[in-house]
Amino acid sequence: MKRVYVNEKWCLGCHLCEYHCAFAGTNGKDMARSLKDIKINPKIKIEEKDGVSFAVSCRHCHEPLCVKGCITGALSVSGGVITIDRNRCVNCYTCILSCPYGAISPSEDGAVQKCELCIKTSKGTPACVEGCPNGAIVFEERR
Amino acid sequence: MKYVIIGNSAAGIGAVEGIRQVDKEGEITIISNEPHHTYSRPLISYLLLGKTTEEKMKYRGDEFYDRNNVNFIHATANKIKKKQVLLDNGERVDFDKLLVATGSSAFVPPFEGLASVKDKFTFMSLDDAYKLNDALASDKKVLIIGAGLIGLKCAEGILKRVAHITVLDLAPRILSSILDDDGAKVVQSHLEGKGIEFKLAGSVKVFEANTAVLNNGEKIDFDILVLAVGVRPNTALLNGIADIERGIAVNAKSQTSAPDIYAAGDCTQTLDVSSNQNKIMALLPNAYMQGECAGLNMAGGEKNFDKAIPMNAIGFFGLHVVTAGNYSGDVYAKTESNDYKRLFYSDNKLNGYILIGNVEKAGIYTSLIRERTPLDKIDFALVCEKPGLMAFTKEDRMAKLS
Numbered sequence A: 001m002k003r004v005y006v007n008e009k010w011c012l013g014c015h016l017c018e019y020h021c022a023f024a025g026t027n028g029k030d031m032a033r034s035l036k037d038i039k040i041n042p043k044i045k046i047e048e049k050d051g052v053s054f055a056v057s058c059r060h061c062h063e064p065l066c067v068k069g070c071i072t073g074a075l076s077v078s079g080g081v082i083t084i085d086r087n088r089c090v091n092c093y094t095c096i097l098s099c100p101y102g103a104i105s106p107s108e109d110g111a112v113q114k115c116e117l118c119i120k121t122s123k124g125t126p127a128c129v130e131g132c133p134n135g136a137i138v139f140e141e142r143r
Numbered sequence B: 001m002k003y004v005i006i007g008n009s010a011a012g013i014g015a016v017e018g019i020r021q022v023d024k025e026g027e028i029t030i031i032s033n034e035p036h037h038t039y040s041r042p043l044i045s046y047l048l049l050g051k052t053t054e055e056k057m058k059y060r061g062d063e064f065y066d067r068n069n070v071n072f073i074h075a076t077a078n079k080i081k082k083k084q085v086l087l088d089n090g091e092r093v094d095f096d097k098l099l100v101a102t103g104s105s106a107f108v109p110p111f112e113g114l115a116s117v118k119d120k121f122t123f124m125s126l127d128d129a130y131k132l133n134d135a136l137a138s139d140k141k142v143l144i145i146g147a148g149l150i151g152l153k154c155a156e157g158i159l160k161r162v163a164h165i166t167v168l169d170l171a172p173r174i175l176s177s178i179l180d181d182d183g184a185k186v187v188q189s190h191l192e193g194k195g196i197e198f199k200l201a202g203s204v205k206v207f208e209a210n211t212a213v214l215n216n217g218e219k220i221d222f223d224i225l226v227l228a229v230g231v232r233p234n235t236a237l238l239n240g241i242a243d244i245e246r247g248i249a250v251n252a253k254s255q256t257s258a259p260d261i262y263a264a265g266d267c268t269q270t271l272d273v274s275s276n277q278n279k280i281m282a283l284l285p286n287a288y289m290q291g292e293c294a295g296l297n298m299a300g301g302e303k304n305f306d307k308a309i310p311m312n313a314i315g316f317f318g319l320h321v322v323t324a325g326n327y328s329g330d331v332y333a334k335t336e337s338n339d340y341k342r343l344f345y346s347d348n349k350l351n352g353y354i355l356i357g358n359v360e361k362a363g364i365y366t367s368l369i370r371e372r373t374p375l376d377k378i379d380f381a382l383v384c385e386k387p388g389l390m391a392f393t394k395e396d397r398m399a400k401l402s
Ligand SMILES: Cc1cc2nc3c(=O)[nH]c(=O)nc-3n(C[C@H](O)[C@H](O)[C@H](O)COP(=O)(O)OP(=O)(O)OC[C@H]3O[C@@H](n4cnc5c(N)ncnc54)[C@H](O)[C@@H]3O)c2cc1C
Pocket: A071, A092, B006, B007, B008, B009, B010, B011, B012, B031, B032, B033, B034, B041, B042, B043, B044, B045, B075, B076, B077, B078, B101, B102, B103, B104, B123, B124, B125, B149, B150, B153, B154, B234, B237, B264, B265, B266, B267, B282, B283, B284, B285, B287, B312, B313, B314
């Protein structure tokens, strides 16, 4: 299965992936207009310190601790992609406690959020990958 | 192969999913004394709160039993004899491999005068929730005995629907199994702000119908009594058959001391790797993972469940509390407006943590505990401040993200 992989060597720390991720969740047509004046809460997040930066989003683990620990069954694996049924999530944050990558986060609307590889929004390639100007995020089959 | 699972909750469902990863053909039977489709037990308080429905509480979808070819029997297992489970309806069910996933029951202390209380409830199951639901009314006063997770979740669930709630506990602080003194104060004042009253370090001497007389002579009047003092593992089925200590003793493969009998979930005791002690964890993620491990091994796979730690995420009226491990060793402490953080470490290892308020990326800490990561291999000062992968060496980061 194809997954998102990042390479800190190429990451510019420009945060464009975060904007593309946030935009992909809006159903808007124009990124600048859709995100104007809002504080974005993307599912991919840049970590940066002392000139090093890299993006972190869900790894779609083979042994997804978030899914196994979810107290409601809102998280599940579908064709290798770890997805969330936002209707069944009760915001208990057991998954936030469980994920070793810090890749699942609170959101504003009563359910947690995580990268679902854009399967619910678009067209094959995740928005962060398309939006990265320096090839620091790729979408490929590795194992 | 005939697999039989007693218990239709997190551990039992984990076992079905474990078995089916290895064996698509074997016959699976679940025996449960609850008549319902598998549901998420922690959601019973959300049901009373009106935040979920019985339909949405299903722990797995409607198709679960069909898709996994599971035969469901609604009955109580009374006895295990040779390779059979004897049911209360007189039937016998043969097994090749058995999983005991019977969970735990509410512990009700033998309070003097308890029989004189008419409206008393425990809060462990969907049926308990429905019974309590029927008794609720806006003019009723509720006394909850036990300021643990279950008692307080119950309080949150019913607060808006009753006149007043008093929570009584023997311990001097609330949530005593997961919080330290200062953390408990933060959560207590949040709950008091919502209108819940606490009586701590107190106990009931005697119940006189609708009055609880405390040891210090104080009297509390109530209409509804909820008993949430604690839970006890349901181990009786294996009495005289397998080793039982505090819970059913199992190894890392979820095997009991009896051949072909496995056990998982709240009915067992498990090695807590953060303290190296055997404990009853009574938490859903552990129940699922131990059940899955049992299932895989029952079906001939190879799996160890050997990284268990106590860990809990719980929220009350929007205030989140996430905790894991044990609280021994040196302390990193930070309290910032509404955010409370404590990290406990010794011998180059993180032992446990408490986060209240901001719980973002808590899993980074959980993983440091679970993996027993040597702290001198990471930037511990950074991770204390800000959990993230940045605290790992470049090599480890690349490995994690590759
Ligand atoms: C109100 C409440 C809130 C909770 N909140 C949380 C939370 O936020 N996070 C968390 O991690 N955990 C929470 N828990 C704990 C969690 O629900 C349990 O850890 C989990 O359900 C354990 O799963 P289990 O499969 O081991 O056992 P159980 O869920 O207890 O299921 C055991 C099943 O076996 C059945 N059974 C027992 N004996 C027999 C028999 N002889 N014959 C037939 N059937 C039998 C029982 O009726 C039951 O249906 C909460 C529990 C409660 C009650």
